[in-house]
Amino acid sequence: MTTRVLTAHVPFQLAEKIDQLAAHMERSQGWIIKQALTAWIDQEEERDRLTRDALVDVDTGHVIDHRDVQAWVGCLGSEDPLPVPRISQLTNSQTKIIDI
Numbered sequence: 001m002t003t004r005v006l007t008a009h010v011p012f013q014l015a016e017k018i019d020q021l022a023a024h025m026e027r028s029q030g031w032i033i034k035q036a037l038t039a040w041i042d043q044e045e046e047r048d049r050l051t052r053d054a055l056v057d058v059d060t061g062h063v064i065d066h067r068d069v070q071a072w073v074g075c076l077g078s079e080d081p082l083p084v085p086r087i088s089q090l091t092n093s094q095t096k097i098i099d100i
Contacts, residue, residue: 062087 010018022029057063068085075081 064088 018029018032021027022032025032064085064087072082072085
C-alpha cells in the first residue's frame with residue numbers, strides 16, 4: 001500500500017494520551033493515530049449513510065409523527081401507557097401503518 005505522511009498539530013494532552021497508548025499497547029504512535037483516523041472516518045461515513053437513508057425516508061413519507069412520539073413519551077410510566085408509535089407510510093394519498 002502506498003502511504004503519505006500527514007502532519008497535524010494536536011493539543012499536548014492528546015499527544016500525551018497517544019504516547020501512553022502506544023507504550024501500553026507496544027505499538028508506534030503512527031499505528032495508534034492510523035487506527036484512530038480509520039475508526040473516525042468509518043464512523044463519519046456511516047453517519048453520512050444513515051443521514052442519507054433518513055432523508056429518503058422523510059422524502060417518501062416513511063416517518064413517525066412527532067405528535068405521536070410526544071404523546072407516547074408523555075405517558076411513559078403512567079398507569080395506562082400508549083403503545084409504541086408506529087411508522088406511517090404515505091402512499092397514493094393513503095396512510096399505511098408499518099410495525100417497527
